[in-house]
Amino acid sequence: MDWPKGVDGLCYGGDYNPEQWPENVWDDDVALMREAGVNLVSVGVFSWARLEPKEGEYDFDWLDRVLGKLHDGGIGVNLATPTASPPPWFTLAHPDALNVRPDGTLQVHGSRDTYDVHAPAYREASRRIAAELAGRYADHPALAMWHVHNEYGSTSHSPHAERAFRVWLRQKYSTLEALNDAWWGSFWSQRYSEWDQILAPRATQYLTNPAHELDFKRFTCEAMLDHYREQRDILREAAPDVPITTNHVFGQWVPVDQWRWSEEVDLVAFDSYPGAPDERAEQQSALHADLARSWAGGRPWLLMEQAAGSIHSADGSIAKSPGRMARHSMIHISRGSKGAMFFQWRAGRGGAEQWHSSLVPHSGKDTRMFREVVEFGNALPGIADAADAPVEADVAILWSPESWWATGGHASLPAKIDYLENVAQIHRILRDRGVTVDFAAPEGDLGKYSVVIAPTTYVLSKAAAENLRWFTAGGGRLVASYLTGAVDENCQVWTGGYLGGLTDLFGIRVLEHLPQPAGEQRALWNFGGAERFCELVELRGAQCVTQYATGDVIENQPAVTVNPFGEGEAWYVSCKLADDAWDRLFEALELNGPGLAGVDVVDRGRWRFIINHTDAEAQIGRIIVPAGAWAVDKRPD
Template sequence: MFHFGVDYYPEHWPEERWATDAQLMQAAGVNTVRLAEFAWSFLEPEAGDFDFDWLDRAIEILHAHGIQVILGTPTASAPPWVMAMFPDSYKVNENGQRRTYGNRCEFCPTHAGYRERGRLVTRAMAEHYADNPAVIGWQIDNELNGRCYCPNCRAAFQNWLRERYGTLETLNAAWGTIFWSHVYTEWSQIPVPVETGGVPNPGLDLDFRRFMSDTFVHFQQEQVDILRQVCPMQFITHNFMGFNFDQIDYFKLAQPLDVVTWDNYPRTGWRLEKEVNHAYVALGHDTMRGLKRQPFWLMEEQSGSGGWQTVGINPRPGEMRLWTYQAIAHGADAMIYFRWRTARYGTEQYWHGVLYHHGQPGRRYDELKAIGGELQRAGEKILGAENRNPVAMILSYDTRWAFQGQQNHVDFHYPALFTSYYKALHNRNIGVDIVPSDADLSRYRLVIAPALYILPQETADNLRPFVQNGGMLITTARSAV
């Protein structure tokens, strides 16, 4: 089945409205919804006091209308009581300032207390919904992001370094700490690269970025382990953020998941360009497909204007359909639109959904319904389609992070260079796979590795036989530095 649906927040609306929403969804061909990724306050209003009754009723109504459910673990946005329980669990920004309550993703990903509360709510949800026939899968957290520079992270970073290097002599040699007399004699002396320390040692800076990426991978893995144990028949995913996001090694984050899903917003309140850069959207799709070398899902596809403090550009008539089929052409096996109904309150009042604030069907609903009808007729024929492309581009997160610390030139930008090569191929209708540096390259005629600044021996050993066997390799300046 081609999964076609919306992100739905029944907790935002009177319960007597839920049946109407389910009827409208069913009429539009919706067969899947995502629920509860921001509902921790409703799911656990007080520590250990879990309330699933309201969610049970919502799921029952949706299931009665032929709609399956993906549940989100709610750890991206904690209730006030969780953060009050652990005042030191707020992230510390790069400038050394600790965050306060009021947005989302404020938590430090290394904080033991916060992670324990996350495990507890995840397990409670998993045990309650393991045998629910309507629940088909889980989304872990929401758009994991945000490096932290707090004392907990500093201690965890020092432990990570000890495991990576073994001895301080090895670390000092790798980082070249003899420069400026920065030779470390105790692990506890090693800082995190906050702004107050000035421009950091490049080795320290790169390793901290690696460490924070690994920290989020481990944060996710704790919830993966619970879900695998308690509800092994339900799939597990996370909603990624495309090519543009650069804080986590997405190849590593995707590894333990069953399927990659991602959030695509071609028009938001932060980008007011008149025309959408379709090549850049395509790059996002191809990057997500490349994370596991398999079809992916859209967990949040734009349906209305996006924005927080300001209103973005509303998708033009037909753009929802255009973006849907562009995603399918690049390997999407599911399409979930954000969001079902525009919120009347909160930070995302201006982030419009399929329905307007008043909840009545309009142009965007009609477009959703038309797409749903088309996919009901064609969905099985396109499900699981394989993209067989002649070109691969190597995406290196190590290289990306190294350039974040040492840009090399004020006008140089690794993502822009990478995108320029991709766009040249896209404009000539040449399909591209985005792959890691250890990928099997034998199927490709051409491999492009722009500015492969970090070039481990393993990567060189992977590229050499590809070229020796007749493959074409294109690289650029700033490679193997």
């Protein structure tokens, strides 16, 4: 399926909210979009109250006029179903359709995402508004894509959720005996004798059951996916040739398995909001882009949202320096995105996000920000052909949503584990070495990779374990770090040495977990250092690559090992390596590329993208790129 329908070249634009502005602004918007090279905008994402001011009463006249103006201006529309923010009349009429927190607090209207995806009234209202939009706009010439909902991730612990959860559990386990076994129900007298005894995970006096928590996230993921499918199918029936997507948002709080969801969309759409003001913003952008491309599995994907002029860090918004907006956009385009989209087009005068940076600032077009927007938008047609070439990678990092969920602050772990940081650290060091990587699902196809890295893949199913065994036996090099395969898909410990039952693959047994004091580093012989977490390992055929040089129990014990297996080899890292130690390991594995620290270099067929984030000139091959600039080189055949 071609996408977006009727939009040539790279997509450029963002969320457009004309309902927030008087109509005399709309013509100015279209004129400015044409000046900036905008060819696609998302419309209607949060417009439910305007589209359906009263239940069953619709006002589409304003949207008709907006879509007409955009079409006349040559701008395609990514038309959204507005179900992420129900209108006030709905929540007043259906208070049971509001989400409930784990402590039982009923959230109230007044923000976004005030809905319970399990509530029948909400599901029915969502289908109804989607059907009205489909019936009116399926044949509209401006329609380039459908955009279902927005940033799925709002969890509810309501009675509706509990009833649906029990149905899901009965389908999964069939019997209470099987559920009690999977959840290790004999601990703390948690065996259930009736299905109705099972609740959504609630705020409790002490620790909750990790298997219960993990299953509830899986269930919520499927419930939200069902909500997406209901709307998608309505839209598909009305307009079979128009692509349909929803935008992934990234966060540990989001119970979305992106591998699972990506099978259900026509293109993967991703919202990238780095959370650090320094060079980590570029690192996070590259991580996001490689994840999105990998979720898409070779199919189209699009950067649907980013902030134009600021970075939203924990310390508040930080302004992007000149050129940084273009460089962040190019990180995504170089790594596979079919364009660069933003939130939002015009900065709002009021509302909760009135200070969110936009393509058109409050001060209007005569601003540095808008001049950058115009300059970048007019440069994109010159590289449109390059973006059709595939991004090739020979190295994959495993991405396990369930490991992220299961380690997200759960106190039953042997120590505090930051799964995302462990993944990001490996990705960052490989990027600094100029190595472009894919991500892969633990149960996914690993056949095209020479090296697969499993960073703290805590939850490892039997199927995933066998997949890693097959990959290594066939000639691959597997690198796994501490706590990989600690538990199975039910959060039950793999006994006999952990490792997902793969002690023969790695040629070791893990005997003990040895969390270390924060801020202290354990030296490794000729290999850098380890921090925060170590394991006591017993060799069972593997060779010791380096040992711990310090530490009472672990001194002179194996820290990194390698074991031949079939045609390949399995490496095990029994600790949280510091950056220099990972760099030495990747040097030993001969993982090298053309890049420099602070300079992204990504090859796509004959095209080479070079993005210089440093304050010095950089030369890659024959190309010299000024400080803070980017270039695209077409190499000779």
